[in-house]
Amino acid sequence: MVEELLVAAATVASVGAVYVAAAARIVKQYERGVVLRLGRLRGVPRTPGFTMVVPGVDRLHKVNMQIVTMPVPAQEGITRDNVTVRVDAVVYFKVVDASNAIIRVEDYRFAVSQMAQTSLRSIIGKSDLDDLLSNREKLNQGLELMIDSPAVDWGVSIDRVEIKDVSLPETMKRSMARQAEADRERRARIINADAELQASKKLAEAAGVMSEQPAALQLRLLQTVVAVAAEKNSTLVLPFPVELLRFLERAQQPNELQVPTPPPSGSSDAA
Numbered sequence: 001m002v003e004e005l006l007v008a009a010a011t012v013a014s015v016g017a018v019y020v021a022a023a024a025r026i027v028k029q030y031e032r033g034v035v036l037r038l039g040r041l042r043g044v045p046r047t048p049g050f051t052m053v054v055p056g057v058d059r060l061h062k063v064n065m066q067i068v069t070m071p072v073p074a075q076e077g078i079t080r081d082n083v084t085v086r087v088d089a090v091v092y093f094k095v096v097d098a099s100n101a102i103i104r105v106e107d108y109r110f111a112v113s114q115m116a117q118t119s120l121r122s123i124i125g126k127s128d129l130d131d132l133l134s135n136r137e138k139l140n141q142g143l144e145l146m147i148d149s150p151a152v153d154w155g156v157s158i159d160r161v162e163i164k165d166v167s168l169p170e171t172m173k174r175s176m177a178r179q180a181e182a183d184r185e186r187r188a189r190i191i192n193a194d195a196e197l198q199a200s201k202k203l204a205e206a207a208g209v210m211s212e213q214p215a216a217l218q219l220r221l222l223q224t225v226v227a228v229a230a231e232k233n234s235t236l237v238l239p240f241p242v243e244l245l246r247f248l249e250r251a252q253q254p255n256e257l258q259v260p261t262p263p264p265s266g267s268s269d270a271a
Contacts, residue, residue, distance in 0.1 A: 019055065020052075022055040023052045023053050023054065023055050024050065024051075024052060025046075025050075025051050025052070025053055025060050026049075026050060026051075027046050027047065027048045027049060027051055027062060028048060028062075029048045030048075030064060030065055030066045031048065031062045031063060031064055031065060032045040032046065032047070032048075032062070032063050032065055032095075032098035033045055033046030033047075033051060033060050033061070033062055033063075033098075034046075034060070034061040034062075034063060034098050034099055034102045035053060035058050035059070035060055035061075036058070036059045036061065036102075037054070037057055037058050037059075038057060041099060041103060042058065044099075045063070045098040045099060046060070061102050063095055063098035063101055063102060064095065065094060065095050065096075065098070066094060067092055067093070067094045067159055068092070068093055068094060068109070069090060069091075069092055070090065070091045070092075070093070070109070070112065070113060070116070071088070071089075071090050071091075071164075072088060072089040072090060072091060072113070072116045072117055072120055073088065073117065074086045074087065074088035074165075074167070075087055075088070075117055075120045075121045075124065077121050077124035077125055078124070078125065079124060079125070079127055079128055079129050079132065080125065080126060080127060080128050081128045081129055083129045083168070083172060084169060085124065085129065085132060085166055085167065085168055086166075086167040087120060087123075087124055087132065087163060087165070087166050087167075088163075088164050088165055089116065089120055089143065089161060089162060089163045089164055090161070090162050090164055091112065091113075091116045091147065091158065091161050092158070092159040092160045092161070092162075093112055093147075093151065093156055093157060093158045093159055094156070094157055094159060095108065095155055095156055095157075096155060096156070096157045097155030098155065099155065100153070100154060100155030101154060101155040101156060104153055104154050104155065105154040108154050108155070108156055111151075111154060112147065112151060112154075112156060112158075115146075115147050115150060115151065116143075116147055116161070119143055119146040119147050120143065122146065123139055123142060123143050123146070127139060129168075132163070132166050133166060136162075136163050139163060140160070140161050140162055140163060143161045143163070144158050144160060144161040147161060
């Protein structure tokens with residue numbers, strides 16, 4: 001009798017051990033367990049730790065609740081200003097409702113990926129090239145809103161969306177480089193012209209001061225000679241005052257006005 005009880009106890013213990021081994025599940029800290037009993041959702045998702053299910057009846061689906069980083073393949077499209085570009089992005093999302101992520105959508109990762117690709121192509125068609133290159137914050141917000149709207153029903157929350165790179169055709173790159181070079185040249189010419197204008201105003205003021213004090217011109221001439229001599233060149237160039245040239249010109253005018261008179265014609269006949 002005692003032996004039968006011991007055998008029965010050992011059998012029950014063995015069956016219990018097998019049952020526990022078959023029913024025991026471990027849910028990690030970053031996971032939630034969704035239990036389907038005979039195909040129907042069973043209660044709320046299981047929390048992290050040790051949990052039990054009915055073998056052969058229950059099926060436990062573990063859902064990762066971490067933030068997922070998903071790269072969006074490069075999408076080629078035509079912008080609103082008729083420029084062909086290739087744009088790629090990255091999506092950061094996480095599951096906030098494990099039950100909906102299992103029940104509402106077949107594969108929430110694939111669904112988010114496809115939605116991100118279609119939304120990116122839509123953003124390309126609605127934007128100008130300048131917006132894609134310089135106003136990415138606004139485009140990121142619009143792209144995040146387009147993806148997040150259907151993802152809410154899937155139990156997925158879009159954390160953020162970032163446009164990584166915008167690839168342009170080589171012809172467009174050369175055109176933009178020429179445009180930037182022309183713009184820099186235009187600004188350089190404007191700055192140079194402004195400098196010339198300021199210099200001319202200063203020179204006009206200096207000429208007015210020198211006209212009031214003629215000796216200032218001579219002092220300036222001596223300063224120029226000193227500056228040229230400091231270079232230690234073999235040739236020394238001395239500027240000649242314009243006033244001196246005008247003085248010499250006026251001195252030669254009276255001699256040019258004295259034209260010699262020819263002798264009278266009658267004197268030769270008389271001889």
